[in-house]
Amino acid sequence: MKFKDLSIKTKLLAGFGTLALVVLVVSGLSLRALSRSTEGFSAYINGLNARAEVAAQVRTAVDRRAIAARNLVLVTTQADLDLEKAEVLKAHSDVAARLGKLKQMIAVQGASEGARNLVAEIDRIESRYGPVATDIVGLALDGKKDAAIAKMNAECRPLLAALVKATRDYAEFTHERQQEMIRNLDDDYARQRAFLIVVAIAAVAFGILGGLLLTRAITGPIQRAVDVARTVARGEVGMQIEVDSQDEPGRLLAALRDMNDRLAETVVRVRESSGSIALATGEIATGNMDLSSRTEQQAASLEETAASIEELTATVRHNTENARQASELARNAAEVAQQGSGTVGRVVDTMAGISASSSKIADITGIIESIAFQTNILALNAAVEAARAGEQGRGFAVVASEVRGLAQRSSNAAKEIKELIDASVAQVQAGSTLASEAGQTMVEVTQAVARVTHIVGEIAAASAEQNRGIEQVNQAIVQIDQVTQQNASLVHEAAVASKSLEDQGKMLTDAVAFFKLPGSGGASGRMAAGRRRAMAGEMAYGQA
Numbered sequence: 001m002k003f004k005d006l007s008i009k010t011k012l013l014a015g016f017g018t019l020a021l022v023v024l025v026v027s028g029l030s031l032r033a034l035s036r037s038t039e040g041f042s043a044y045i046n047g048l049n050a051r052a053e054v055a056a057q058v059r060t061a062v063d064r065r066a067i068a069a070r071n072l073v074l075v076t077t078q079a080d081l082d083l084e085k086a087e088v089l090k091a092h093s094d095v096a097a098r099l100g101k102l103k104q105m106i107a108v109q110g111a112s113e114g115a116r117n118l119v120a121e122i123d124r125i126e127s128r129y130g131p132v133a134t135d136i137v138g139l140a141l142d143g144k145k146d147a148a149i150a151k152m153n154a155e156c157r158p159l160l161a162a163l164v165k166a167t168r169d170y171a172e173f174t175h176e177r178q179q180e181m182i183r184n185l186d187d188d189y190a191r192q193r194a195f196l197i198v199v200a201i202a203a204v205a206f207g208i209l210g211g212l213l214l215t216r217a218i219t220g221p222i223q224r225a226v227d228v229a230r231t232v233a234r235g236e237v238g239m240q241i242e243v244d245s246q247d248e249p250g251r252l253l254a255a256l257r258d259m260n261d262r263l264a265e266t267v268v269r270v271r272e273s274s275g276s277i278a279l280a281t282g283e284i285a286t287g288n289m290d291l292s293s294r295t296e297q298q299a300a301s302l303e304e305t306a307a308s309i310e311e312l313t314a315t316v317r318h319n320t321e322n323a324r325q326a327s328e329l330a331r332n333a334a335e336v337a338q339q340g341s342g343t344v345g346r347v348v349d350t351m352a353g354i355s356a357s358s359s360k361i362a363d364i365t366g367i368i369e370s371i372a373f374q375t376n377i378l379a380l381n382a383a384v385e386a387a388r389a390g391e392q393g394r395g396f397a398v399v400a401s402e403v404r405g406l407a408q409r410s411s412n413a414a415k416e417i418k419e420l421i422d423a424s425v426a427q428v429q430a431g432s433t434l435a436s437e438a439g440q441t442m443v444e445v446t447q448a449v450a451r452v453t454h455i456v457g458e459i460a461a462a463s464a465e466q467n468r469g470i471e472q473v474n475q476a477i478v479q480i481d482q483v484t485q486q487n488a489s490l491v492h493e494a495a496v497a498s499k500s501l502e503d504q505g506k507m508l509t510d511a512v513a514f515f516k517l518p519g520s521g522g523a524s525g526r527m528a529a530g531r532r533r534a535m536a537g538e539m540a541y542g543q544a
Contacts, residue, residue, distance in 0.1 A: 018210065022203040026196065051105050051115070052174040058098040058122065059167040065091035066160050069133050072140035073148050081141060088137050092130065099126055112177070118170040125166055129159035221249030228256045232263070270508065277505035284498040295487050298389075305385050305477055308378055313470050315371050322364045329357050331453060338446060359425075365417040368459060372411035375466060379404035395476055403469040410462045417455055 068087035075081055099122065106119050132155045139148035228241055241257035339350070379400045386397035427444060 019203075019207050022206060026199050026203055049178065051102060052171065052178070054098055054102045054105060055119075055122075055167060055170050055174065058095060058102060059164070059171070061091050061094035061098055062126075062160070062163055062167065065095060065133060066156075069136050069140070069152070069156070072137055073145050073152065085137065085141060088133070092133065095126065095130070099123060114173055115170070115177070118166065118173055122163065122166045122170060125159060125163045129156070129163050132156050132159055218249065221252070225249060225252050225256055228260065232256075232260060274505055274509040277501065277508070281498050281502040281505055284494070284501070288494050288498060295484065298484055298487075301385060301388070305382065308381060311378075313467075313474070315374060317467070318367075318371070322367055325364070329361065332357070361417065361421050365414045365421060369411055369414035369418070372407045372414060375407035375410065376404055379407055389480055392480060395479075399469055399472045399476055403466065406462055406466050406469060410459065410466070413455055413459050413462065417459070420451060420455070 065088055068084045068091055071084040072081060072088065075084060102119055103123060106116050132151070136148045136152050136156055139145070139151060241260060243254045243257060382400035382403070383397055386394070386400055
């Protein structure tokens with residue numbers, strides 16, 4: 001695994017662990033150098049220097065013993081002799097003790113060959129000088145001072161000089177060794193110090209270099225992530241993001257890359273959707289214009305239908321009034337026919353009245369037939385309008401069918417009335433010439449009048465039914481008008497909604513236009529085309 005693919009935790013642990021290892025190595029080397037210095041100093045203090053001090057004590061004891069032995073020869077009083085004797089014995093004992101200690105130290109501490117030879121020389125001379133010194137003390141104590149002086153001059157002084165020279169040689173040898181050890185310690189300290197300085201500088205350089213590399217490995221990808229975030233904040237999406245590591249900043253860049261790609265895809269889809277919304281709002285505006293036109297046409301048709309219904313209502317009312325008058329005339333004719341059976345003259349007069357009434361009835365029948373024809377035409381128009389109204393005009397179509405049936409019945413009745421009136425006129429003319437048959441004719445007239453009365457009753461009933469049918473048609477027209485008004489309200493609401501949708505589409509388009517995509521000319525062209533179509537639909541709706 002590459003170093004750049006390691007996690008930040010691993011990098012930090014590796015960096016600080018390496019630094020701690022370097023510090024540990026430097027500390028170990030420092031402790032080793034300090035230990036060597038301590039050992040060298042201890043060897044100097046407890047070895048060479050200690051032996052030098054013991055050798056100096058041997059030299060001092062030798063000098064004290066020589067001085068005390070000389071004084072024994074020179075003093076005259078017994079007290080002085082005793083004092084010098086004690087001093088000689090004590091000094092001799094010190095020389096033996098210090099020399100034994102020095103030989104022990106030489107043997108135990110592993111001194112050099114030269115030091116052992118010098119100590120052996122001192123011990124050899126002391127082994128000869130000690131007995132001579134003891135003999136001189138004995139002679140001096142026995143009062144043989146001349147013999148003691150002779151022995152001192154002959155034997156003691158050469159041995160003492162040799163012993164002093166041996167101790168001085170050992171002291172000089174020890175001093176040279178001390179200087180050499182000091183120089184070695186200084187050289188070793190200088191080497192250790194130089195080595196530690198080099199190691200410290202290398203550790204510092206390694207720490208700085210490692211810190212720079214670690215900082216670059218951590219802050220570099222993070223800075224790239226910050227640059228990507230700032231680029232996206234400026235609205236620039238879809239850029240290429242290279243990820244060359246698998247650590248936390250690398251995973252952050254990978255997540256930003258995925259987010260950027262998804263955001264670019266979302267912006268493209270939103271742009272396409274906003275273009276589709278603009279196109280849809282244009283089509284909705286066009287549809288609203290067409291719907292408004294059809295609604296206006298339907299309203300105009302309803303107005304015409306309402307006017308026709310008003311005319312039909314007036315005609316039906318007039319027809320009803322005529323039917324009522326015809327019914328009264330028929331009743332009057334029946335009464336006249338019944339009264340005319342008394343006299344022929346009155347029959348002739350009555351027949352003239354009947355002829356006149358029949359003429360009026362013929363006129364009324366013509367009017368009824370005309371009304372029935374017009375009613376049939378209006379019912380046909382109403383059926384056509386109901387068919388155009390669709391589902392909402394189904395009830396109106398049923399009523400129009402009923403009205404048409406009634407109109408046909410009224411037409412048939414009018415035709416029958418006309419035929420009866422013609423027959424009545426023919427009978428009246430025949431009755432004028434055939435007075436002898438007046439009675440029979442009056443019977444027939446009475447029967448015809450009864451039939452006319454019945455037919456007129458049917459006409460009146462049909463007229464009443466037509467009136468009720470017209471009222472139902474009028475109610476249906478009112479309902480259709482209400483539905484038309486509701487449609488007009490819905491058209492207005494749809495227009496307002498389409499305008500609001502168009503405004504929101506423009507706001508969405510403007511919001512998405514903030515983001516800049518590489519090669520986004522096609523999406524911009526589609527949005528511009530959709531916006532132009534929406535504006536064209538809005539202008540057409542405004543003109544309508």
